[in-house]
Amino acid sequence: MTGQRLTDLHGSLRDPLLGSIGFLNEVMGRYPEAISFAPGAPHPEFYDDVDVAGHLDRYLRHLETDRGLAPDAARRRLFEYGPSRGLINDLVADLLRRDAGIHTLPEALVITVGAQEAMLLTLRALYTPGDDLLAVADPSFVGILGAARMLDIPVVGIEETADGPDLDALAKACTAGRRIRAFYVAPDFANPGGGRMSVASRHRLLELAEEHDFLVIEDNTYGFTAAPGQERPVLKALDRSRRVVHIGTFAKVCFPGARVGFVVADQRVAAHPSGGDRLLADDLAALKSVVTVNTAPIAQAVIGGILLANGGSLAVPARRRAVRYQQNLDHLLRALDTWLGPSPRAGVRWNRPDGGFFVRVHLPVPVTLALLERSAAEFGVLWTPMAQFYPTGAGDRQLRLSCSYLDAEQIDEGAARLAAFLQEGL
Amino acid sequence: MTGQRLTDLHGSLRDPLLGSIGFLNEVMGRYPEAISFAPGAPHPEFYDDVDVAGHLDRYLRHLETDRGLAPDAARRRLFEYGPSRGLINDLVADLLRRDAGIHTLPEALVITVGAQEAMLLTLRALYTPGDDLLAVADPSFVGILGAARMLDIPVVGIEETADGPDLDALAKACTAGRRIRAFYVAPDFANPGGGRMSVASRHRLLELAEEHDFLVIEDNTYGFTAAPGQERPVLKALDRSRRVVHIGTFAKVCFPGARVGFVVADQRVAAHPSGGDRLLADDLAALKSVVTVNTAPIAQAVIGGILLANGGSLAVPARRRAVRYQQNLDHLLRALDTWLGPSPRAGVRWNRPDGGFFVRVHLPVPVTLALLERSAAEFGVLWTPMAQFYPTGAGDRQLRLSCSYLDAEQIDEGAARLAAFLQEGL
Numbered sequence: 089m090t091g092q093r094l095t096d097l098h099g100s101l102r103d104p105l106l107g108s109i110g111f112l113n114e115v116m117g118r119y120p121e122a123i124s125f126a127p128g129a130p131h132p133e134f135y136d137d138v139d140v141a142g143h144l145d146r147y148l149r150h151l152e153t154d155r156g157l158a159p160d161a162a163r164r165r166l167f168e169y170g171p172s173r174g175l176i177n178d179l180v181a182d183l184l185r186r187d188a189g190i191h192t193l194p195e196a197l198v199i200t201v202g203a204q205e206a207m208l209l210t211l212r213a214l215y216t217p218g219d220d221l222l223a224v225a226d227p228s229f230v231g232i233l234g235a236a237r238m239l240d241i242p243v244v245g246i247e248e249t250a251d252g253p254d255l256d257a258l259a260k261a262c263t264a265g266r267r268i269r270a271f272y273v274a275p276d277f278a279n280p281g282g283g284r285m286s287v288a289s290r291h292r293l294l295e296l297a298e299e300h301d302f303l304v305i306e307d308n309t310y311g312f313t314a315a316p317g318q319e320r321p322v323l324k325a326l327d328r329s330r331r332v333v334h335i336g337t338f339a340k341v342c343f344p345g346a347r348v349g350f351v352v353a354d355q356r357v358a359a360h361p362s363g364g365d366r367l368l369a370d371d372l373a374a375l376k377s378v379v380t381v382n383t384a385p386i387a388q389a390v391i392g393g394i395l396l397a398n399g400g401s402l403a404v405p406a407r408r409r410a411v412r413y414q415q416n417l418d419h420l421l422r423a424l425d426t427w428l429g430p431s432p433r434a435g436v437r438w439n440r441p442d443g444g445f446f447v448r449v450h451l452p453v454p455v456t457l458a459l460l461e462r463s464a465a466e467f468g469v470l471w472t473p474m475a476q477f478y479p480t481g482a483g484d485r486q487l488r489l490s491c492s493y494l495d496a497e498q499i500d501e502g503a504a505r506l507a508a509f510l511q512e513g514l
Numbered sequence: 515m516t517g518q519r520l521t522d523l524h525g526s527l528r529d530p531l532l533g534s535i536g537f538l539n540e541v542m543g544r545y546p547e548a549i550s551f552a553p554g555a556p557h558p559e560f561y562d563d564v565d566v567a568g569h570l571d572r573y574l575r576h577l578e579t580d581r582g583l584a585p586d587a588a589r590r591r592l593f594e595y596g597p598s599r600g601l602i603n604d605l606v607a608d609l610l611r612r613d614a615g616i617h618t619l620p621e622a623l624v625i626t627v628g629a630q631e632a633m634l635l636t637l638r639a640l641y642t643p644g645d646d647l648l649a650v651a652d653p654s655f656v657g658i659l660g661a662a663r664m665l666d667i668p669v670v671g672i673e674e675t676a677d678g679p680d681l682d683a684l685a686k687a688c689t690a691g692r693r694i695r696a697f698y699v700a701p702d703f704a705n706p707g708g709g710r711m712s713v714a715s716r717h718r719l720l721e722l723a724e725e726h727d728f729l730v731i732e733d734n735t736y737g738f739t740a741a742p743g744q745e746r747p748v749l750k751a752l753d754r755s756r757r758v759v760h761i762g763t764f765a766k767v768c769f770p771g772a773r774v775g776f777v778v779a780d781q782r783v784a785a786h787p788s789g790g791d792r793l794l795a796d797d798l799a800a801l802k803s804v805v806t807v808n809t810a811p812i813a814q815a816v817i818g819g820i821l822l823a824n825g826g827s828l829a830v831p832a833r834r835r836a837v838r839y840q841q842n843l844d845h846l847l848r849a850l851d852t853w854l855g856p857s858p859r860a861g862v863r864w865n866r867p868d869g870g871f872f873v874r875v876h877l878p879v880p881v882t883l884a885l886l887e888r889s890a891a892e893f894g895v896l897w898t899p900m901a902q903f904y905p906t907g908a909g910d911r912q913l914r915l916s917c918s919y920l921d922a923e924q925i926d927e928g929a930a931r932l933a934a935f936l937q938e939g940l
Contacts (some may be wrong), residue, residue, distance in 0.1 A: 092783045092794060097639050098801075106800040113597060127595070131706060132586075135593040140812060142568035160558075165560040167771040169553070171539060201627055201806040208805055211521050217643045234804030240643060345593040345811035357518045368518060374532040375524075379634055380661030380806060382625040385771035386566060387810045 100237045102438040109149055110478045111457055123502035124470040125489040128445050130340055131412055143393025150396050170385045172373040174199025176392040186401045189325035196354035198372045199383045203337040206351035208235045210305055210333050215241045220269035225253040229279050229478035232272045245479040246290045252285035255292055262300035275323055276311040277444025280477050280488045303454050304332045311340055312336050312406040313413050313443040330355045341406045346387040392409055407451040416491040420447055423503035436510055445492040453514050455487050469505035517755050521896045523722045526663040537883055547916035549928035550896040551915040556570045559840055564769055569819025590849050598799040600625025602818040606776050612827040622780035624798045629763040632659045635798045636731055636759050641667045644664035644874055646695035651679040653903035655705050671905040678711030681718055688726035696729040701749055701832045702737040702872025706903050713746055723757040729760045738767055738832040739839050739869040757780045763928050767832045772813040796804045842917040849929030862936055871918040879914050880938050893939055895931035
């Protein structure tokens with residue numbers, strides 16, 4: 089029997105980061121009765137009215153009526169391989185113009201298998217192993233950290249504040265040694281930090297990018313959760329010099345099971361051997377052809393049908409969801425106040441973000457996977473240890489609570505269990 | 515305006531391999547009226563009876579009836595994130611037992627975004643940049659070459675014969691210098707070589723793997739096209755010592771637009787920090803969590819529904835398709851005989867494979883992208899230059915013809931145009 093030594097496998101597989109993702113899933117699976125503050129998943133109520141067959145039909149009719157395809161040719165689009173760049177780029181470009189103030193041509197877009205593939209492709213295009221640094225907010229989404237680890241890209245963490253990443257620290261890091269090629273940031277309600285960049289900080293970040301010659305990789309997953317009237321422009325809408333690669337997903341406002349996301353990469357790449365300039369999106373599509381070939385056409389067609397059903401904008405469904413998540417977040421913060429009282433055990437405190445899915449809780453002890461196991465087994469409540477979100481290894485005394493997936497009663501019961509765990513279980 | 519220098523991007527983007535994939539697609543797009551021998555895509559007639567909504571319903575009923583899920587919980591499986599490992603592993607394990615003689619547990623499987631993602635994950639798990647070599651049949655599928663290029667894995671080509679790769683050459687390469695960690699091979703009707711390994715060669719390859727301590731990455735995309743009674747066992751069915759990582763796809767027998775493939779990786783990985791042994795499949799799933807998170811659940815559900823509709827086996831639909839592709843291949847070979855005559859122009863010759871989608875034509879001149887452009891513009895016929903399939907850079911005087919996508923009349927007309935091009939256009 090052939091055994092493989094772990095030391096013979098790629099280094100990322102010995103990294104606690106990738107290991108913990110698997111372990112977390114495994115713990116979840118073993119405690120199905122626990123209340124879980126772990127998944128950053130949409131609330132299941134929003135799946136009730138998804139009519140897959142109806143959306144497929146709507147997209148087919150669009151191909152026939154608006155794009156002039158014969159019914160047979162339209163139908164084939166669903167079943168055949170398609171271009172690596174994507175099928176619904178025109179609809180997504182239109183959406184970005186309407187909903188985000190981003191003006192981009194369909195050719196500057198690549199439709200990806202979720203935001204995750206967009207991150208991987210962007211990092212691969214921009215980096216050669218062992219060369220430049222990737223700067224990230226510290227803490228950051230595990231997906232960007234994992235993709236960087238998988239591609240052997242060294243990461244430098246920039247401390248996250250309530251106003252997003254500390255831009256003075258970023259400016260300093262740019263002159264501290266190795267070149268920073270790109271900076272990953274979620275300007276609105278970052279997962280897991282919960283910070284939100286002011287408009288002034290957004291402008292300053294773009295100036296820094298210009299001054300220090302780096303690209304900004306913008307992740308706009310949680311922007312839609314802003315309270316009405318509190319929306320702020322995405323970085324890409326402020327970007328006058330093509331410094332921003334903009335990544336988005338349909339997982340939160342449509343549904344995750346389609347695995348459809350996108351990346352806007354309108355940067356020009358000079359002197360390509362194929363003749364003349366091309367766009368960074370062309371290079372991302374070329375890389376995609378050796379990662380997943382293309383994003384499942386049937387999944388793209390469902391998302392296309394949802395866009396068409398909403399008149400090309402997702403503002404209305406996004407608003408409906410934002411209301412739910414604002415309520416859940418408020419409810420979670422109130423429940424923590426109620427159950428942990430005005431003066432919780434020393435060292436226990438939490439942040440109060442204005443949007444997004446997540447609350448961070450600081451503990452007086454290290455938050456390990458063993459502690460999670462105990463919380464699940466003895467107190468019936470699950471959450472996410474924060475250490476995996478920190479490239480610097482800081483944050484090992486924090487846990488993340490997600491409120492998106494639960495109902496009010498579950499949040500109350502979960503907060504009560506969490507309070508019991510924090511008061512008796514540490 | 516920020517420009518990116520191509521020299522600042524990852525080296526794979528300067529490689530003719532990735533560039534040519536994009537250029538090929540672009541040429542195809544510019545000559546929609548040309549007859550195309552280029553795409554290795556299934557014949558469109560097989561899309562006529564795909565009932566997406568029906569297959570989704572069938573999979574949902576299976577979750578309710580056979581797996582005991584409540585209707586709501588079953589429905590959520592389609593719309594939520596799912597495990598990186600996959601949703602339909604049990605159905606695929608059952609399929610492999612019935613149709614391929616592969617006995618594997620569902621846990622040793624990962625459901626991937628086509629065979630392409632399976633290749634990328636496998637290579638990433640097994641390789642560290644700049645370290646071991648990947649051996650491949652020469653020529654090989656561009657997808658494995660592209661994935662290796664994207665991950666900076668050095669490749670050594672092993673000449674392909676009618677009996678598959680030259681195993682003496684492989685044995686020699688194993689002792690020639692740098693370690694060969696894995697060998698990629700499509701034992702049946704390889705794309706583009708068309709070779710097929712004898713049963714004896716299959717056994718010998720497994721012995722070599724044992725002797726020289728490498729893994730075999732088996733790609734079984736075209737095995738189903740064997741003539742009735744001419745089937746040969748896949749390497750994984752002969753594998754007694756877990757030397758084979760087996761990759762498959764539902765693109766050719768179901769449909770490409772689902773983008774669903776899989777990998778069997780039942781190798782044990784010793785001493786994992788998560789405690790005890792685990793399987794290589796666990797590591798592939800961990801990597802998948804930072805590449806695509808999971809394979810679109812709605813796409814997996816459609817494939818699951820097709821498997822259920824066929825009683826857990828794809829033998830019947832595979833047979834129906836094999837008949838069509840055998841007829842197309844025979845038709846193409848006869849048309850070449852007819853149009854190019856018994857003594858074609860000096861230096862023009864082609865192989866006569868027994869299965870698969872592809873015929874290789876040798877030309878007396880270099881087969882460049884410029885030549886393809888001329889063939890399309892002046893003679894109305896498209897094909898694929900072979901140089902991109904050769905890691906050694908050999909094969910630059912060959913082109914590949916695919917017969918899978920065309921009808922008999924199109925094959926006749928295309929062969930006539932190709933003959934005109936070969937006789938007047940070189």
